[in-house]
Amino acid sequence: MAVSRASVARRVLDAAVELFAEQGFDATSVQEVVERAQVTKGAMYHYFRSKDALLYEIYHELITVQLDGMDRILAVGGAGPRTLRAIIVDLVVTTAAQLGAATVSARELHKLAGEPAAALRAQRRRYHEGVRDLIARGQRDGEFGSTVSAQTATLMVFGIVNQLPQWYRPDGATSPRELADEIAGFVLTGLGARAAEEAGDNDTRQERHADR
Amino acid sequence: MAVSRASVARRVLDAAVELFAEQGFDATSVQEVVERAQVTKGAMYHYFRSKDALLYEIYHELITVQLDGMDRILAVGGAGPRTLRAIIVDLVVTTAAQLGAATVSARELHKLAGEPAAALRAQRRRYHEGVRDLIARGQRDGEFGSTVSAQTATLMVFGIVNQLPQWYRPDGATSPRELADEIAGFVLTGLGARAAEEAGDNDTRQERHADR
Amino acid sequence: MAVSRASVARRVLDAAVELFAEQGFDATSVQEVVERAQVTKGAMYHYFRSKDALLYEIYHELITVQLDGMDRILAVGGAGPRTLRAIIVDLVVTTAAQLGAATVSARELHKLAGEPAAALRAQRRRYHEGVRDLIARGQRDGEFGSTVSAQTATLMVFGIVNQLPQWYRPDGATSPRELADEIAGFVLTGLGARAAEEAGDNDTRQERHADR
Amino acid sequence: MAVSRASVARRVLDAAVELFAEQGFDATSVQEVVERAQVTKGAMYHYFRSKDALLYEIYHELITVQLDGMDRILAVGGAGPRTLRAIIVDLVVTTAAQLGAATVSARELHKLAGEPAAALRAQRRRYHEGVRDLIARGQRDGEFGSTVSAQTATLMVFGIVNQLPQWYRPDGATSPRELADEIAGFVLTGLGARAAEEAGDNDTRQERHADR
DNA sequence: GATGAATGAGCTTTCATTCAT
DNA sequence: AATGAATGAAAGCTCATTCAT
Numbered sequence: 001m002a003v004s005r006a007s008v009a010r011r012v013l014d015a016a017v018e019l020f021a022e023q024g025f026d027a028t029s030v031q032e033v034v035e036r037a038q039v040t041k042g043a044m045y046h047y048f049r050s051k052d053a054l055l056y057e058i059y060h061e062l063i064t065v066q067l068d069g070m071d072r073i074l075a076v077g078g079a080g081p082r083t084l085r086a087i088i089v090d091l092v093v094t095t096a097a098q099l100g101a102a103t104v105s106a107r108e109l110h111k112l113a114g115e116p117a118a119a120l121r122a123q124r125r126r127y128h129e130g131v132r133d134l135i136a137r138g139q140r141d142g143e144f145g146s147t148v149s150a151q152t153a154t155l156m157v158f159g160i161v162n163q164l165p166q167w168y169r170p171d172g173a174t175s176p177r178e179l180a181d182e183i184a185g186f187v188l189t190g191l192g193a194r195a196a197e198e199a200g201d202n203d204t205r206q207e208r209h210a211d212r
Numbered sequence: 213m214a215v216s217r218a219s220v221a222r223r224v225l226d227a228a229v230e231l232f233a234e235q236g237f238d239a240t241s242v243q244e245v246v247e248r249a250q251v252t253k254g255a256m257y258h259y260f261r262s263k264d265a266l267l268y269e270i271y272h273e274l275i276t277v278q279l280d281g282m283d284r285i286l287a288v289g290g291a292g293p294r295t296l297r298a299i300i301v302d303l304v305v306t307t308a309a310q311l312g313a314a315t316v317s318a319r320e321l322h323k324l325a326g327e328p329a330a331a332l333r334a335q336r337r338r339y340h341e342g343v344r345d346l347i348a349r350g351q352r353d354g355e356f357g358s359t360v361s362a363q364t365a366t367l368m369v370f371g372i373v374n375q376l377p378q379w380y381r382p383d384g385a386t387s388p389r390e391l392a393d394e395i396a397g398f399v400l401t402g403l404g405a406r407a408a409e410e411a412g413d414n415d416t417r418q419e420r421h422a423d424r
Numbered sequence: 425m426a427v428s429r430a431s432v433a434r435r436v437l438d439a440a441v442e443l444f445a446e447q448g449f450d451a452t453s454v455q456e457v458v459e460r461a462q463v464t465k466g467a468m469y470h471y472f473r474s475k476d477a478l479l480y481e482i483y484h485e486l487i488t489v490q491l492d493g494m495d496r497i498l499a500v501g502g503a504g505p506r507t508l509r510a511i512i513v514d515l516v517v518t519t520a521a522q523l524g525a526a527t528v529s530a531r532e533l534h535k536l537a538g539e540p541a542a543a544l545r546a547q548r549r550r551y552h553e554g555v556r557d558l559i560a561r562g563q564r565d566g567e568f569g570s571t572v573s574a575q576t577a578t579l580m581v582f583g584i585v586n587q588l589p590q591w592y593r594p595d596g597a598t599s600p601r602e603l604a605d606e607i608a609g610f611v612l613t614g615l616g617a618r619a620a621e622e623a624g625d626n627d628t629r630q631e632r633h634a635d636r
Numbered sequence: 637m638a639v640s641r642a643s644v645a646r647r648v649l650d651a652a653v654e655l656f657a658e659q660g661f662d663a664t665s666v667q668e669v670v671e672r673a674q675v676t677k678g679a680m681y682h683y684f685r686s687k688d689a690l691l692y693e694i695y696h697e698l699i700t701v702q703l704d705g706m707d708r709i710l711a712v713g714g715a716g717p718r719t720l721r722a723i724i725v726d727l728v729v730t731t732a733a734q735l736g737a738a739t740v741s742a743r744e745l746h747k748l749a750g751e752p753a754a755a756l757r758a759q760r761r762r763y764h765e766g767v768r769d770l771i772a773r774g775q776r777d778g779e780f781g782s783t784v785s786a787q788t789a790t791l792m793v794f795g796i797v798n799q800l801p802q803w804y805r806p807d808g809a810t811s812p813r814e815l816a817d818e819i820a821g822f823v824l825t826g827l828g829a830r831a832a833e834e835a836g837d838n839d840t841r842q843e844r845h846a847d848r
Numbered sequence: 849g850a851t852g853a854a855t856g857a858g859c860t861t862t863c864a865t866t867c868a869t
Numbered sequence: 870a871a872t873g874a875a876t877g878a879a880a881g882c883t884c885a886t887t888c889a890t
Contacts, residue, residue, distance in 0.1 A: 024323060026238035030860060042876050111236060148398045155379050156372045156398060163371030186360045186368060190402030242885060254851045263885065448747060450662035454864060466872045475864065535660060572822045579803050580796045580822060587795030610784045610792060614826030666881060678855050
């Protein structure tokens with residue numbers, strides 16, 4: 001009987017996230033990973049082609065969850081600011097909920113090369129484009145100001161979120177939701193969203209709260 | 213006679229920045245560094261205690277330049293928004309000018325541990341506190357709105373800037389200065405700086421231009 | 425229903441011959457063998473004790489066919505040169521027909537140790553002794569010259585044949601039969617067989633041709 | 637101070653030859669090599685890029701010596717049979733003198749791939765072509781018969797010599813020189829060299845004897 | 849100041865084989 | 870008869886660092 005009920009692959013992945021987040025990918029040996037996962041090295045390599053594959057899986061899981069979140073929100077439709085707020089809130093909340101994976105992804109992703117990495121980059125690009133197009137449309141419709149280009153604004157948003165794992169501490173005073181509102185507020189204001197639209201967001205906030 | 217007039221240490225550091233930025237710190241061997249620097253391994257170890265010391269120096273040089281910039285700007289004094297804009301512009305411009313060092317610093321700094329790293333962290337903390345206090349003071353004086361906490365705003369600013377090396381390309385259409393203005397504008401708007409104060413920034417822009 | 429009608433053991437062996445010949449025994453993993461054979465690892469180990477056992481079987485099959493050939497020819501009897509020619513022709517023709525197995529046997533056999541390998545070596549020794557004794561008898565009877573010792577001559581014959589898989593290409597201009605005649609002619613001449621005896625071989629040639 | 641006066645590279649190479657000849661290339665670990673050479677693994681990798689590089693060096697040393705031998709003999713010129721005999725004798729004698737290297741080369745060379753291996757193959761090809769052309773010229777001049785093609789004859793000669801390490805034992809009754817004469821005699825006779833020319837070889841035999 | 853050979857620990861990965869089902 | 874997850878030992882190789890010169 002296995003040490004734990006969780007599948008070997010799951011345990012390995014969880015251990016890897018913890019260790020990569022704590023020590024960094026390169027500073028963590030496969031030995032350490034399998035020891036923490038209570039698994040033999042051979043078993044790990046039965047499920048994962050390489051150490052890099054762990055990194056791939058970690059990011060893939062995270063980006064998939066986040067893309068799904070965006071897709072769900074975009075499907076609902078609605079005003080630009082309100083939608084953007086919902087996306088940012090979801091992004092911040094899922095990032096905070098998966099702080100380990102987010103830390104690892106932001107820090108080590110550049111190490112991934114080759115074909116599978118291209119797939120990940122495609123997912124990330126889709127996320128970026130979703131946000132960028134949303135902002136661009138809002139600018140065209142006059143929901144946002146046009147001082148900042150949609151492209152730069154998007155990159156700033158992801159800059160903020162990607163860096164978040166470096167300073168956000170889940171045991172601190174601020175809840176993920178509060179932080180998400182703070183960030184979303186800042187971004188919307190920075191984009192020159194008109195006060196009227198901002199006000200409308202209260203509803204969204206409630207809705208999403210109910211979601212979880 | 214040495215291969216180049218530049219000091220051994222300088223050449224090593226420059227080579228290290230390039231390689232660490234291209235391939236990552238761990239993926240770069242000391243051998244590669246000394247080869248690119250046209251220096252022998254022994255010579256390198258004569259000037260640097262360890263491979264980590266290279267990382268230390270790289271970040272130290274960067275943060276020192278940037279701290280100096282902030283200190284100079286703060287010394288001038290003036291209104292909060294105007295000062296903050298100047299700081300952000302300087303930060304973005306120096307980051308763009310030292311893209312390699314900035315890339316390495318943002319990506320690999322977490323690897324540094326021990327006493328020397330503490331000194332670096334102290335410098336970084338001082339930078340953060342400078343910005344945070346500036347924002348907090350501005351909020352107290354009504355120059356900025358108070359929807360976002362000064363602390364969160366500061367972390368967002370540095371999030372944006374630290375992530376910048378991952379997407380800014382010096383050969384692109386946007387000049388560092390334009391980008392700096394775009395970012396600064398976004399942040400100031402996000403902080404709810406009143407239009408009047410924003411207008412005043414034109415002068416700052418000129419001043420700094422003359423600086424260089 | 426199995427993927428193919430051929431028995432599991434047969435398919436495994438055929439796959440092993442191909443792969444061992446292409447890549448070498450050590451460079452081929454059991455995984456590759458079972459994949460090419462369309463068989464699971466467990467099934468393979470059901471039929472073969474070990475990876476070495478594959479090597480054993482491959483050589484065993486080959487040497488058995490070749491020993492049978494020699495035995496059949498020796499049973500017919502007749503003059504030394506004529507008999508030797510028939511043996512060499514048969515050896516070359518079967519080697520060319522089983523080029524993969526011959527390649528593997530010549531190259532990797534030294535890896536086999538232990539009791540089963542001893543059995544193989546005994547078969548090989550019997551083959552060598554058959555040829556050697558035939559030559560020695562021919563020398564005693566004046567059918568061959570005596571410049572070369574029967575032992576050395578035998579080893580040269582097998583040297584030639586064992587090396588053959590390294591250069592003979594079945595898709596080349598020379599047919600196995602032509603090559604066999606060329607080699608046999610060289611060896612017989614080298615042994616100083618008198619022309620009269622050589623001439624008599626035409627009959628043998630015909631006989632064997634009909635065989636196949 | 638090193639364990640022995642001989643250079644690290646030399647000791648490693650000698651150990652590798654011994655072990656590869658005894659156990660085979662794949663069955664020998666780098667660990668075993670460095671242990672027998674009384675050298676650390678790091679030191680070995682300081683001199684040799686890889687385990688394969690050892691194989692390369694071993695064959696390179698051998699083929700170089702043998703090519704030099706052929707070149708020297710060809711430079712002297714003289715009748716075909718006499719020259720061919722000298723080449724075969726030299727080949728057999730150097731093979732017997734470097735039995736380990738010859739064993740390894742004949743058995744494991746096929747493992748070498750890539751650019752450096754191509755260089756080795758070119759050397760080997762040059763050796764083959766030297767012999768083949770010599771035979772072909774002799775056939776044209778009527779020094780040899782034409783029953784066997786020069787190409788096949790050449791391949792048989794090298795087949796004999798390459799297989800030699802598998803059965804020649806230096807502590808046996810036959811000296812390398814005797815063996816060489818036996819083999820050369822067999823080959824020349826097989827090629828139909830006229831007795832008159834063969835007789836002339838006695839001189840060559842003496843000369844070469846004095847050489848060493 | 850500078851060299852570069854040598855160290856030795858540790859890394860990722862592979863693989864033949866086993867065994868519960 | 871057959872599966873394929875799991876084992877565990879060992880392999881080749883890299884690398885930051887040291888030190889006699």
